[in-house]
Amino acid sequence: MASPPENRPRGAGRPRSAAADRAILSATRSALVELGWSALTMSAVASRAQVARTTLYRRWPGKSELVVDAVADLFDERLELPDRGSLAADIEWVVLRFAALLEQPETKTGLMAVLAEATRDEALRARIRSAIVGRQKALVLRGRARAQDRGELAPDPPGDAGARQAARTVDLIFDVVAGSVIHRALVSSEPVDEDWARDFAALVTGGLTGAGPRTG
Amino acid sequence: MASPPENRPRGAGRPRSAAADRAILSATRSALVELGWSALTMSAVASRAQVARTTLYRRWPGKSELVVDAVADLFDERLELPDRGSLAADIEWVVLRFAALLEQPETKTGLMAVLAEATRDEALRARIRSAIVGRQKALVLRGRARAQDRGELAPDPPGDAGARQAARTVDLIFDVVAGSVIHRALVSSEPVDEDWARDFAALVTGGLTGAGPRTG
DNA sequence: ACCCTTACGCTACGGGTCGTAGCGTATTAC
DNA sequence: GTAATACGCTACGACCCGTAGCGTAAGGGT
Numbered sequence: 001m002a003s004p005p006e007n008r009p010r011g012a013g014r015p016r017s018a019a020a021d022r023a024i025l026s027a028t029r030s031a032l033v034e035l036g037w038s039a040l041t042m043s044a045v046a047s048r049a050q051v052a053r054t055t056l057y058r059r060w061p062g063k064s065e066l067v068v069d070a071v072a073d074l075f076d077e078r079l080e081l082p083d084r085g086s087l088a089a090d091i092e093w094v095v096l097r098f099a100a101l102l103e104q105p106e107t108k109t110g111l112m113a114v115l116a117e118a119t120r121d122e123a124l125r126a127r128i129r130s131a132i133v134g135r136q137k138a139l140v141l142r143g144r145a146r147a148q149d150r151g152e153l154a155p156d157p158p159g160d161a162g163a164r165q166a167a168r169t170v171d172l173i174f175d176v177v178a179g180s181v182i183h184r185a186l187v188s189s190e191p192v193d194e195d196w197a198r199d200f201a202a203l204v205t206g207g208l209t210g211a212g213p214r215t216g
Numbered sequence: 217m218a219s220p221p222e223n224r225p226r227g228a229g230r231p232r233s234a235a236a237d238r239a240i241l242s243a244t245r246s247a248l249v250e251l252g253w254s255a256l257t258m259s260a261v262a263s264r265a266q267v268a269r270t271t272l273y274r275r276w277p278g279k280s281e282l283v284v285d286a287v288a289d290l291f292d293e294r295l296e297l298p299d300r301g302s303l304a305a306d307i308e309w310v311v312l313r314f315a316a317l318l319e320q321p322e323t324k325t326g327l328m329a330v331l332a333e334a335t336r337d338e339a340l341r342a343r344i345r346s347a348i349v350g351r352q353k354a355l356v357l358r359g360r361a362r363a364q365d366r367g368e369l370a371p372d373p374p375g376d377a378g379a380r381q382a383a384r385t386v387d388l389i390f391d392v393v394a395g396s397v398i399h400r401a402l403v404s405s406e407p408v409d410e411d412w413a414r415d416f417a418a419l420v421t422g423g424l425t426g427a428g429p430r431t432g
Numbered sequence: 433a434c435c436c437t438t439a440c441g442c443t444a445c446g447g448g449t450c451g452t453a454g455c456g457t458a459t460t461a462c
Numbered sequence: 463g464t465a466a467t468a469c470g471c472t473a474c475g476a477c478c479c480g481t482a483g484c485g486t487a488a489g490g491g492t
Contacts, residue, residue, distance in 0.1 A: 003273050013438025014488045020440090036336040038254075038279070041478060052441045063254070087424065109335045115403065116332035119325045120252040127407055133403060152425055171404065172415050173424075176392060179399025184391040187331060187349060189341055192485065207423030208303065208389070209368055229467025230459040236469090257449060268470045273451065433492105440487070448479075458469070 023049040029106045032043035037113035064117045064124060071110035072131040082137050089149040091201040094139050095181055099192035102185045112186060133178060140174045237239050239265040240272065244286035245322045253329035280333045280340060283351040287326035288347040298353050303363040311397055315408035318401045328402060349394060356390045
């Protein structure tokens with residue numbers, strides 16, 4: 001669960017209101033949906049959260065950090081990867097799951113806004129990777145290992161070079177899955193539905209030349 | 217070439233200064249790199265362009281529209297697709313070309329900022345598609361047709377259903393290529409170099425199960 | 433129970449941006 | 463030449479920013 005940085009000296013004085021934390025983060029999300037990034041102001045968040053404007057500045061340095069924490073909460077759902085029987089089916093499941101997350105207007109607006117702001121800020125980008133997007137990578141690792149167990153994929157070659165090669169492949173798959181879904185949903189503005197997920201999984205597993213997207 | 221919308225009644229009065237147009241768009245790009253989206257102000261652009269602030273408002277309604285036009289120029293380079301001999305090589309070429317575009321800090325910051333703002337604005341999103349991202353789709357169409365001529369890909373099935381299926385495939389490929397490159401470069405913050413392009417092309421053409429990313 | 437420490441709400445401040453309006457001047461088409 | 467438009471400049475009210483100072487509320491430690 002994302003929270004404001006706890007730099008305060010512990011063990012003395014009045015503790016910060018957890019209710020205020022929740023109200024602020026929730027207000028930030030709803031305000032982000034209604035107003036968008038550029039129109040979102042600290043004043044708007046404060047008034048929605050029934051909180052003084054100064055209270056916001058006591059916890060977050062500025063808009064970017066506040067929004068990152070607010071959005072990170074949305075990616076906190078349990079990420080599971082049930083065994084769907086095949087690599088392609090597992091991929092479809094991940095795609096649809098990720099798409100469902102992006103369907104929420106809060107996530108959509110919040111993620112893109114934060115990514116845009118992070119273009120000039122490597123620290124912020126690292127925070128996004130660890131707190132938001134990076135969690136999805138664990139799913140790729142698990143799905144790949146499972147496919148190797150099934151015999152659908154070749155096992156990792158031994159040795160140091162093999163491990164490095166495997167890591168590169170995982171990174172590649174991760175960028176392809178996450179990037180394609182985001183692009184489809186947020187740039188092309190087309191639905192990431194079961195049909196698309198099936199085509200996508202077929203492409204990733206079989207490629208264009210092999211058992212291409214069209215199976216029927 | 218992107219220009220401010222020409223809604224003015226033609227044929228009378230003093231025409232708008234084309235030099236000012238160029239100066240404003242150029243100033244917007246450089247300011248965007250140095251300041252980032254949120255710190256970018258109309259005042260900053262005006263002073264850099266040696267132009268009165270009111271001149272900006274005479275041409276663009278606001279920051280978003282101005283930045284879109286400024287960034288669109290960067291995507292205006294001639295988009296060519298020389299025949300590299302194979303589908304995989306053609307894909308590698310497109311990936312590296314697109315990545316080179318995204319390497320420029322102006323393009324990077326500008327594109328993400330505009331995409332973020334477009335999350336809440338379908339009109340802006342459509343403008344981005346037609347003016348910026350959508351142009352790349354022509355490359356996908358050409359590359360696919362060429363691969364079909366070579367016999368690497370099956371020709372489109374005849375009839376209406378076949379055409380629709382082909383269109384879906386093109387859309388899919390486009391989202392996968394553009395999305396993956398953007399995600400790799402802007403989210404993962406890893407270089408889109410020749411090694412990555414080769415792995416990516418191998419994945420898209422052969423798939424995970426087939427002639428996987430590792431060919432050597 | 434008491435004090436100490438901190439959070440909170442409120443008000444106020446200087447500085448900046450926004451988007452618009454009005455003016456006089458410059459520059460072009462007809 | 464005349465009409466029409468662009469341009470630079472100035473000014474305006476409204477808003478937001480980030481910080482400071484105040485009195486008050488609410489816990490923790492002994």
